[in-house]
Amino acid sequence: MASIIRWARLCVFILLLISCKAKKVVSGGTVDESLSAKNIIKTHYQNQINFKTLSGRMKIGFFDGKSTKSVTVSLRMEKDKAIWISAPLGIVKAYVTPKRVTFYNKLQNEYFDGDFSYLSDMVGTELDFDKVQNLLLGQALFDLRDAKYNASISESDYVLKPKKQLVLFKTMYMIEPDNFKISTQQLSQPLKKRILDIEYKNYQKINERILPNEIVITAIEENDKNIIDIDYRSIEFNRTLNFPYKIPKGFKKIVLNTNAL
Numbered sequence: 001m002a003s004i005i006r007w008a009r010l011c012v013f014i015l016l017l018i019s020c021k022a023k024k025v026v027s028g029g030t031v032d033e034s035l036s037a038k039n040i041i042k043t044h045y046q047n048q049i050n051f052k053t054l055s056g057r058m059k060i061g062f063f064d065g066k067s068t069k070s071v072t073v074s075l076r077m078e079k080d081k082a083i084w085i086s087a088p089l090g091i092v093k094a095y096v097t098p099k100r101v102t103f104y105n106k107l108q109n110e111y112f113d114g115d116f117s118y119l120s121d122m123v124g125t126e127l128d129f130d131k132v133q134n135l136l137l138g139q140a141l142f143d144l145r146d147a148k149y150n151a152s153i154s155e156s157d158y159v160l161k162p163k164k165q166l167v168l169f170k171t172m173y174m175i176e177p178d179n180f181k182i183s184t185q186q187l188s189q190p191l192k193k194r195i196l197d198i199e200y201k202n203y204q205k206i207n208e209r210i211l212p213n214e215i216v217i218t219a220i221e222e223n224d225k226n227i228i229d230i231d232y233r234s235i236e237f238n239r240t241l242n243f244p245y246k247i248p249k250g251f252k253k254i255v256l257n258t259n260a261l
Contacts, residue, residue: 029178031158037151040158041144043180048139049209053078056235063227072233076241083132084243095245098129104247111247112254138181138200138212140173157183167191179203179210195220206235 054077061070076084085094085103094103104111116127131141149160157174165171168191174184181203187196201214215230 029176031153031156031177033153035151035158037149037160040151040160040175040180041149044140044144044175044182047180047210049137049211051079051209051237053238053241054235055239055241057233059231059233061229061231063229065225076243077133077136078241078243080129080133082243083129083136084245093245095243096129096132102245102247104251106248109251110254111251113247135198136212138203138210140182141185141187141198142171144173176200176203181210181212193220193222204232204235207237209237211235 054075056075057072058075059070059072061068063069071087073088074086076082081097083094083096085092087093091106092103096102099115100113101116102111102113116129133139134141144160148163150163152159152161154174157176160173160175162171168189170188170190172184172186173182175181176183182198182200184197184199186198188194195218197218197220199216199218200212201216202212203210204213205211211232212230213232217228217230219226219228
């Protein structure tokens with residue numbers, strides 16, 4: 001039961017974090033079989049988008065194997081500094097900075113306020129602000145420049161796998177050839193039967209910047225599966241933003257049970 005609760009909260013938090021000109025869906029390019037892993041990785045980082053702030057709305061669907069729910073949320077981001085999410089009427093809000101992870105839920109009258117150990121314990125690996133931001137922008141969660149990779153081709157994507165995979169923790173990245181953004185990234189813990197699969201269905205071009213258009217996140221632990229579908233509906237860059245956030249009085253703080261993590 002504790003395991004199910006942990007993964008449910010993880011999916012809720014990802015839902016919060018992932019949830020103008022007309023958008024244009026960017027089509028895929030053609031793979032170059034001569035490219036080395038080093039050059040694929042180099043181009044991936046050369047194509048990172050540059051902006052000061054990002055704001056907009058996203059429609060997010062959640063499926064737990066039994067029922068489907070959806071909500072449209074507001075998103076505000078100051079690159080490398082803050083991510084702010086608000087559901088309609090402020091029923092749920094989240095605010096993330098490089099040193100702080102906090103959110104509250106008016107439906108449950110509860111809140112969390114702490115560091116990234118909350119999320120790190122859930123996925124079984126160290127997370128930080130950069131990794132969360134990368135997930136939203138279509139970049140590799142972990143820095144690909146920190147290890148050596150083998151490159152191959154699968155259908156229309158480049159596939160990168162570490163030359164030395166860890167026994168307890170494995171990673172795999174698929175990169176689309178048009179803009180060298182992430183197509184799929186997968187983190188798995190075979191012994192614990194955990195898989196976190198993040199698939200970027202397509203990308204859009206907004207003011208000459210390439211941003212994910214639809215993201216599907218699948219979290220699996222043993223026989224439990226949760227799926228989150230994120231559709232960016234409206235995105236603008238470099239507006240002047242504020243990040244209003246205050247935990248309501250009387251809410252119960254979420255206390256981690258370290259024995260269940």
